[in-house]
Amino acid sequence: MHLYESHIPSGNVYKIQLLLAHLGIQYETTTLNILSKPSETRSDEFLKLNPSGQIPVLVLDDGTALAQSNATLYYIADGTPYLPRDKVGKHKVLEWLFFEQNSIEPYVAVLKFHTYWGNLATMSEAEKKNLKDRGQTALDSMERHLEGREWFVGDAYGIADIALFAYVVHAEVIGFQVGDNVKAWIKRVQSTEGHVPIRKDPTGQCPL
Template sequence: MLTLYDNMDSGNGYKARLLLHKLAVPYKRVELDIDRSETRTAQFLVKNANGRIPTLELGDGTCLPESNAIIHYLAEGSPYLPEDRLKHAQVLQWMFFEQYSHEPYVATPRYIVRHLGRGHARMRELPDRHQKGHAALAVMDGHLAKRRFFVDERLTIADIALYAYTHVAHEGDLDIGRYGNVRAWLERVAAEPRHIPITQG
């Protein structure tokens, strides 16, 4: 049995939850309170020295951190990860884009607003983060102008990785209204079989 160390509010955790549900893979979910530093205890740091969720524990006790590595592991051999060499690399291209050019600017504002609160000093980071978030959304919107999904015209883990925080960007005060192609893609992803919301375990 797989165990997912998770936090229900985390988009990174949601990537794993969503794919596990789509694949109908049974797993045990362990909720950690990131606001109480439950990912920084000695007990958890043995599982992931980087102190972050999600972390996937396999049946033999091996622990795999990093949301995008987890969904790559889960997706291998499924329709959500193309086997073709170039398409595989293109899926990873968008997943690295997500971690470097998207997550710090689309996800972190949401973390600041929801977990630190609107009275926190880090609220002053939002304008700069939003500016870079808009740059990421503009790149996505251009790519989706003539495509239904990011790679291979079907839902892959590239879409799952990018969907997780894009669909809740407004919760970090980032307005995606002007990105019509992104909004249509969000609807397509949510209409795919076995979709679950971020609030569902």
Template sequence: MLTLYDYLDSGNGYKCRLLLALLGIAYTRVELDIDRGETRTPDFLQKNPNGRIPTLQLDDGTCLAESNAILCWLADGTDYWPAERLARAQVLQWLFFEQYSHEPYVATPRYILRHLGRDHPRMAEMADRLKRGHAALAVMDTHLQKHDFFAAGRYTIADIALYAYTHRADEADLDLAPYPALRTWLARIASRPGHVKMLPED
């Protein structure tokens, strides 16, 4: 059985949990508290030398890191990962966008606020990060004004990757009110059959 090393408050971990639920794949989940250094133990570093979650351990013991790589592996052979060449490249385009232009400016401000607090020195980063976060959200909203999903004309792992932290943007002090197409897309994703929420209290 697959084992997912995870942290519940992580959007990157949630991406994997969401796709596993949509695919109906049984797995074992191991919670590791990143704030307590539980991903930096010698045992875990043997599984992922980068010391990060999520990490997916396959049936043969191989460990796969990086959330979007895990999504690609899980989705292979399903409708969530297109077979057509251009559609697949477009999915990858949005996966790269999510990690380079979105995650540092949506997920990181959320982490600073939820885990470090408003009196932490890293608050000095917030103005620039939020400016870039709004820029990323604007790119997404512009695309969604003409498309229901991000690639292939259907729900793919591009949507899963971008949904994870976007639907928690308020926790990063990012107001979604200026992005109506984005808000409509969030509701569309949340209403999909098999959808699961990120946290038990949601």
């Protein structure tokens, strides 16, 4: 396997790295500068792998390129303990994978990016308020769901947790209110066997 990742730490890339670490799967890496003008993800070579020009891309040993982080999580997890085998369980996982991409990534992840690598000062107060309000609504939904639960789907840690964890782990640091249930869940994720943290930012712009 060959993983194309960003030179700055990306939660979407981290999801894949975390699951591969849990499974003990070895892979090679190509790092692309997404802040360059133009981004290295806009090269002809990379666009052949993923026409949308987004990372991560995981290239399988047969040359098949997999894009979209949560779809890739689902592919890797199939047949492992990180994805339920029953249809309802799989459906519930997909619910949270879609939720993460629609309600966490566009707000929590975007605010994190602009806080450390973008230019938060150029955003209007209305734009910042929208990110914070919509992100907070999503975090509050997670808090309610975790009442009386340890994990997001069933009784076991899985890719629903991995997908949500990638950006939520730093939500409080960038100004969101994180409830006790989510905080306890974050600690459980960090205590799972084989857990690895997101890598440090080599540019030094993000201290997390």
